[in-house]
Amino acid sequence: MDGFLDETTGVLKNKLxxxxxxxxxxxxxxxxVPRMAQLLGGAKELAATFDAAYFRAIHQHIFQDVYQWAGQTRAAGAFQGEKRTFAHANENELQPRVMRYAPYTQIEQRLDAIGEQLQRENVLRGHSSKDTFAARVAYYFDQFNHTHGFREGNGRTLQIAFTQLGKEAGYAVDFSKVDPHELNKARDLAILRPAGPDHPTQNLAALTQLFKQISEPLPGPAAIAAREPQQARPVLEPSPILSMMEKLRVMQASSYEVGVGLRDIDKGDATRGTQLVRQVNDVIFQPYRVAELGNQIRAAAREVGTHPVLSQDAELVKDTQRLAATVIVVQHVVARETFVEKAGKLAESLTSHWPKEAESLRQVAAAVEHNAPLGVENGKPVNVALGLALQSTELRNVGQELHHATKTLVELQQHPSIAQQLAVRAPGKDAGGLER
Structure with a gap:
């Protein structure tokens, strides 16, 4: 669907x-062009929040004279879209790959999450070295670009935003210094991730080099102060939303390669490969559906990765491993969230007659929400609550829901990669279970 397109003309709906x-x-x-000049020259000022509202305000100002939908994200027209890249992931590719962006249903959430992370990093202040500044700018540029908030005009919107970001950090970021083709190529390589998701520095190398070329320290007391090292904030672990965004991004990219593997196994029949891609896209748009589809996706990845012939392709095997690994993580995240929701629901129902047991259940849910594993000790309050629920006709259904959620979560915790993750994050015990 493309709600921005005039079906009679095939041209974007416009005011003109x-x-x-x-x-x-x-x-x-x-x-x-003149609207962009107003923003760059300060005639129109925007608070540097770098959230969804900020990007919508930039887009609205730039395109207000042309499009009635200026300032609206792709969600307004239910537009997903995809397009060919300006780059090849490797020298053996005969045709450029297709770039696929974030689900339009998640644009606002993603822009807000990336902007929040950028604020936590003090909008990149404190980088006295242009090299470190360029590396972090490249990271955020790629994140915002992959979100791809708008039907048209994403590049110009990002240029305004990152020019302002440079000023906030004490740097002049001048996109006029770069050939647009080179910018597109570097931007697209970051999307393609030719080195794989485990090598972000390599994937962002071209974009980082580009920002080195177009960024210069600004003069003046304010800019110098912005670059002072004490202004810097450590690069923190991504927020849960950003972490999930990354997992879904890896799933999306690897699913297409694994889908091609299924087609090869089926001697050119693309039915199963297409079904796999559709299943992964369903999870990307609605992550909770991984509870229903996750095992099927992992089975497909295992089939391709262990195939006698296809397993000789090292890159394809890596794609199968990435797909399976990210699916199990998303399954665990969804199972954890489901457990917390169902435990909270039962605790609320228990409060009037069994307040002590309800509070114990809430404490376990709070610990699990912070990534504590559900084990023998902190599982006891859960079992007590389930026993009470199963004795009551009114509470039986919610008790059964929590029982199922508990069983699913415990099973997933036993997967080696999840068990290792929990062991790393949870070194000690507290009243609610294992600490984060």
Whole structure:
């Protein structure tokens, strides 16, 4: 679906009544360039929040003369979309790959999450070295670009935002210094991740080098103060939302390669490969569906990865491993969230007659929410609560829901990768279970 497109003309809906894509592009440039100049020159000031509202405000200002949907994200027109890259992931590729962006249903959430992480990093202040500044700018540019908030005009919106980000950090970021083709190529390579998701520095190398070329320290007391090392904040572990975004991004990329593997196994029949991609996309749009589809996706990855012929392709095997590994993590996250929800629901129902048992259950749920494993000791209050629920006709259904959620969570915790993750994050005990 493309709610931004005029079905009769095949051209983006616009205020100008233009019915030719070529003519519309010319008008768009004529109107957007002076609007961008207003933002860059300070005639129109925006608070540097770098959240969804901030990006919508930039887009609205740039394109207000051309599009009635200026400032609206892709969600407004239920537009997912995809497009060919300006780059090859490796020298053996005959055709550029297709870039796929974040689900349109998650744009606002993702922009807010990335912006929040950027604020926690003090909007990149404290980088006295242009090298470290460029590396962090490249990371955030890629995150915002992959989110791809708008139907049209993402590049211009990002240029305004990152020019302002540079000023906040004491640097002049001047996109006029770079050939647009080189910018597109570096941007697209970051999306493609040719070195795989485990090598972010390599994947962002071209984009980092580009920002080194177009960034220079600004003069003046304020800029110098912004670059002072005491302004720096440590690069923190990604928030849960950003962590989930990354897992879904890896799933999306690897599923297409594994889908091709299924097609090869089935001698050119793409039915199962297409089904796998559709299942992964369902999970990407609605992560809770991993509870229903996760085991099927992992089975497909295992089949391709252990195939006598296909297993000779080292890169394909890596894709199968990535797909399976990210699915199990997402399954665990969803199972944990489901347990917390069901435990909270039962605790609320128990409060009036069994307040002590209800509070114990809440404490366990709080510990699990912070990634504590559900084990023998902190599982006791759960069993007590379940016993009470099963004795009551009114509480039996919610008790059965928690029983199922508990069983699923405990089973997933036994998977080696999840067990290792929990062991690393949870070195000691407290009243609610294991500490984070």
């Amino acid at each position: 009544g233009v019915v030719s894509a070529k003519e519309l592009a010319l008008h768009e440039a004529d109107f957007s």
